[in-house]
Amino acid sequence: MRKRIAPSAVVWLLVGAGYFFIPLLATLLFSLRKTSTGHCCSLSAYGYIVHDPQFWSTLRLSFQLSLETIAICLILFVPTIYWVHLRLPRLRPVIAFFALIPFVVPPIVLVVGLLDFYKGSPQWYYGSPYGFLATAYVILAFPYMFFSLDAGFRAIDVHTLTEASQSLGASWPTTMFRVILPNIRVAALGGAFLTLAIVMGEFTMASLAAFHTFPTYIQYINETKAYPAAAVSLMSFGITWLAMLMLLFVGRGRPGRIQIAGGH
C-alpha cells in the first residue's frame, strides 16, 4: 500500500525551499536593476562586470590557483594513499585522523600561523599567490581529496592489480600511470571538482594575506557597486553549482560519500 505524502512534510519542504530560493531569486532581481535608476530591467550590471578587466584577471588567478592546488594534491596524495593501501594499511587511520585536523585548525587559524611562520621567507614564495596561497589551499583541500581518493582506492583491488601489472613486467611508473590511475580516475576527478569549488570561493586566507583573488574582487564590488555585486555573486554561485554538478556527474552510479567544502 502506497502512502500519500504527509501534510506536515509538505509544510517543512516548502519552508526549506522558501529559505533557499528566495535569496537567490532576490539576488537575480537585484542584479537586473538598472544601475542609474534602480528600476527593472536591464543587463547593465552584467555589462559592467564583464567589461571590468579586474574581473577577468582575478577570475583567471583563482582558476590557475585551483589548477595548481589540484595538481599538487594529486601528486602528493595519490602515491601516498596508494602506498598506504598497498603496504602500510596500519597508517590509514593515522591519515584519516590527520584529515580531521583542519576542522580544529580552520582557515582563519591556519593563516595566522602560516603568515607568522613564513614571514621573512623569500619573496617568490611569501609574496606570490602561486606560492603561499597555493600551498595553504592544498591543506584546505586535503580532507576532501583524501576521503574521495581513499574511497576510490578502497573500491579497487590494489594488491591484485599491482601484482598482475608487475608480473607482466611493468615498472613502478607504468603500474602507476597505466593501471592505478585509470582505475581511480572517477575518485580523482571528484576530489578535483571539490577542490575547484573550494579554491574559487576561498576568501579568508586570500584576504588576510592580502592577495587579490576572485572572492576578494567580489567583496570589493560589494563595497562599491550594489547592482554589479548581485551579478557577480550570482556568477560565483553558478561556478559552485557547475563544480558540484560535475562532481555528481562523474560520480554517477557509485555510492557517493557526500562531501562538504568549507570556507564560509
Place this chain on the structure above:
Amino acid sequence: MPFFLYALFFLFIPAGNVIAGAFKSLTGGFTFQNVQDLFKTQYLDAYKTSIEVSLVTAILGGALGMAIAYAALREGTPRWVRSGLTTFSGVAANFGGIPLAFAFIATLGTIGVVTQFLQNVFGINLYGSPIDFTLFSKTGVELAYLYFQIPLMILVIAPAIDGLRREWREAASNLGASSWQFWRHVGLPILMPSILGATILLFGNSFAAYATAYGLTAGGVNLVPIQIGNYYTGDVLSNPHLAQALAFGMFVVLAGMMLLYIPLQRRASRWAK
C-alpha cells in the same frame, strides 16, 4: 614520505606556531599576558558573541535541517524530492562566504527585494519600529549562517534517518505505541548520538566562519574571526601575538568540540547496518 613532510610544514608547524606565539611576549620571552588579555571585555565579548551565534545557528539549523530531512525521507514523499534535496543541499552547504552575504543584502538589506516588497505591498517597514530589524547585526549573521547550516545538517543526518528501520516503527505500532511514543522511546534515543554529533559539527562550522560575517557587516559584528581579521586588514591590534592568542582560543574551543564529537560518532555508528 613527501606527504608527511608537507603536512608537517604547512599544517603542524603553523598550528604549533599559533600555540607557541600565543605565549610569546613582544620581545620573544615566555608570557601568559596575551592569554590573560583574552579575558579583557572586548575579546571576552567576541568569544561570547561567537559562541552564541554558533549555538543559535547549530541548534536552529540542526532542528530545521532535521525536520526538512525527515519530511523528505519519510514514507509517502516522492523519491525525486529526496534526490533533489540532497543535490541542492550539497550545493547550498558550499554556498558560503562573500556571495552568500551579498545574496542576503539583496534580499533583506535596506533596499533589498524582500524589504521593499514588504514595504510596498503590506506597508511593513522592517527597518523601522517596532520591528527594528537590521541585517548588519548578530541576527543578520545568524540568518545568513542558517543558509549553509541547514543543508549541512540535512547532508549529515540523512544517512542516520535512513538507518531507522521500518520494522522498528512497525513493531512499535503493533505493540500499540502512538507516533509520539515511538519517537520518545525509540526514534529519538537511537538518533540522539547522530543528532548531537551533527550539531557539534554545525557549531564548529559556524564558529570558524569568517567570510560571510565579514561580507555582511564589514567587520562590524564582534566575532573572534573578525577580531583576528581586523588585525591583519586594519592594524587595530598592535601586538601580533594577541592575534595568535585569539586564534589559540579558537583552537581550544574547537579541540574541545572534537573531543566531544569522536565518542558520539562511535556511538552513532553502533546502529549502522
